Amino acid sequence: MKNHILIVEDDEAIREGVRILLEGEGYIVQEAEDGFQCLKKLSAETDLIILDIMMPGISGIKTCEEIRKISHVPVLFLTAKGQESDKLIGLMAGGDDYLVKPFSYAELLARVKALLRRYCIYSQPLNTGKKTEQWLEYGKLKLNTQYNEVYREGEEIHLREMEYRLLLLMMENPQKIFSVKNLYESLWEEPFLYSSGNTVMVHIRRLRTKIEEDPQKPEMIQTVWGKGYRFG
Secondary structure, three states, X not given: OOOEEEEEOOOHHHHHHHHHHHHHOOOEEEEEOOHHHHHHHOOOOEEEEEEEOOOOOXXXXXXXXXXXXXXXXXXXXXXXXXXXXXXHHHHHOOOOEEEEOOOOHHHHHHHHHHHHHHHHHHHOOOOOOOOOOOEEEEOOEEEXXXXXXXXXXXXXXXXXXXXXXXXXXXXXXOOOOEOHHHHHHHHOOOOOOOOHHHHHHHHHHHHHHHHOOOOOOOOOEEEEOOOEEEEO
16 A cells, blocks of 8 residues: 655655656655645545645645544654754744755655654554453543543543653553663664654653653653653
8 A cells, every 4th residue: 555645845846756756666646836735635544744844835744733633643844944943943843853954865765754654653453353451540640541531530641652651661661761872762763863852852851741740840751860651
């Protein structure tokens, strides 16, 4: 089954180049010139969105925020900005990864394949016929490892793919201290770079806002200063 990718880029040359590259790899590609077209073309078949940040009309950041109201589809940001603050804003808006222009097609393709692989694995049903539900519990929090579901006080919490994987890893290893490098390489399956720490920090922050009673004073995902994070 071929994956569907939506490219959102106002630069026609970049858009066409990316489309030719992805179609050559067997992907089904749609194009959008701006955020408004993106939101119109987004469908249940969309498996990945490649989204430019700087666009006329509605920015990529705002477009991503609108996407997150209706879909968990992975978003790969393309940006001409290299400042760490801009990358963090993109991730906090709901982006899954970012690529700074100019980029190589080899690097783009590697990011696309990694995001699609993780998304497809996370989305596929885990039930193989025999119902063997498995739960991890901590206080008011319950995680179902079979159906990728998380509940707090009986109410389901909707987590993004990497948020769920992060929580699962930490709940399976309570009290273990994970360094930022360890978390990044375990979950993103890529070599740790200096900027990778910000990616982990943003996902920790987003996860805390969803599972903690007071994200400013977390009781579950705790910071161990100088070492990393631990659960419980």
